[in-house]
Amino acid sequence: MAVTDTIRARMRTVRAAFVATKHADRKLLPLLLGIPLATLAVLVAVDLLVGWFPLLTAISVPLALLLAVVIFGQRASKAQFAAMRGRPGAAASVLESMRGQWLVTAGVAFSRKQDLVHRVVGRCGVVLVGEGAPARTRTLLKQEERKAKRVVGDTPIHTVLVGEGDGRVPIEKLRQHLMKKKRALKKREVAAVNKRLTSLPSSDIPIPKGPLPGGMKMPRARNR
Numbered sequence: 157m158a159v160t161d162t163i164r165a166r167m168r169t170v171r172a173a174f175v176a177t178k179h180a181d182r183k184l185l186p187l188l189l190g191i192p193l194a195t196l197a198v199l200v201a202v203d204l205l206v207g208w209f210p211l212l213t214a215i216s217v218p219l220a221l222l223l224a225v226v227i228f229g230q231r232a233s234k235a236q237f238a239a240m241r242g243r244p245g246a247a248a249s250v251l252e253s254m255r256g257q258w259l260v261t262a263g264v265a266f267s268r269k270q271d272l273v274h275r276v277v278g279r280c281g282v283v284l285v286g287e288g289a290p291a292r293t294r295t296l297l298k299q300e301e302r303k304a305k306r307v308v309g310d311t312p313i314h315t316v317l318v319g320e321g322d323g324r325v326p327i328e329k330l331r332q333h334l335m336k337k338k339r340a341l342k343k344r345e346v347a348a349v350n351k352r353l354t355s356l357p358s359s360d361i362p363i364p365k366g367p368l369p370g371g372m373k374m375p376r377a378r379n380r
Contacts, residue, residue: 258334265299280339311341
């Protein structure tokens with residue numbers, strides 16, 4: 157019974173993601189149907205020409221289905237990030253979805269105009285991630301960097317400003333940007349650094365929570 161409920165829950169999630177993506181992306185259905193069917197047609201044509209019926213029959217349908225899954229995943233992810241872009245707390249949602257040893261504290265600093273700074277501690281050190289108007293957010297990042305330096309010693313501190321252009325990191329590339337940073341801490345040191353940082357005053361800002369647009373779920377990142 158539990159297995160059946162799990163399958164039903166996953167099917168509802170996939171259906172919600174499909175409906176939301178189809179609504180936001182007009183190219184989804186043409187791509188989702190066109191590319192797999194074209195691939196299937198090519199394999200069938202090759203089969204008729206060379207007579208490899210058993211081999212091509214065994215791989216053509218699974219390959220077409222795999223292509224459909226890959227295409228749907230890519231388009232759903234793109235539509236999801238497009239819906240999140242510019243929303244307060246969007247970067248926090250991305251950070252909190254990361255797998256591996258990433259300790260996230262959302263909203264360590266903020267302004268009345270909804271500019272936010274989130275703190276992440278990982279193997280690369282401390283990362284301060286800002287989202288909002290560039291000028292105001294850079295000021296917040298500098299303030300938080302000065303505060304963090306007082307308690308983390310020689311631990312590297314990185315600052316990232318989420319957004320488009322002007323040295324900023326697009327939200328859809330935020331996870332990859334963090335995961336590419338050079339390791340500077342051992343696993344046991346990550347928790348120790350984070351513990352020292354939690355002694356700093358916290359803004360305790362209410363970050364928007366709840367489901368992502370259209371009932372989507374944040375795709376998981378790979379472990380470092």
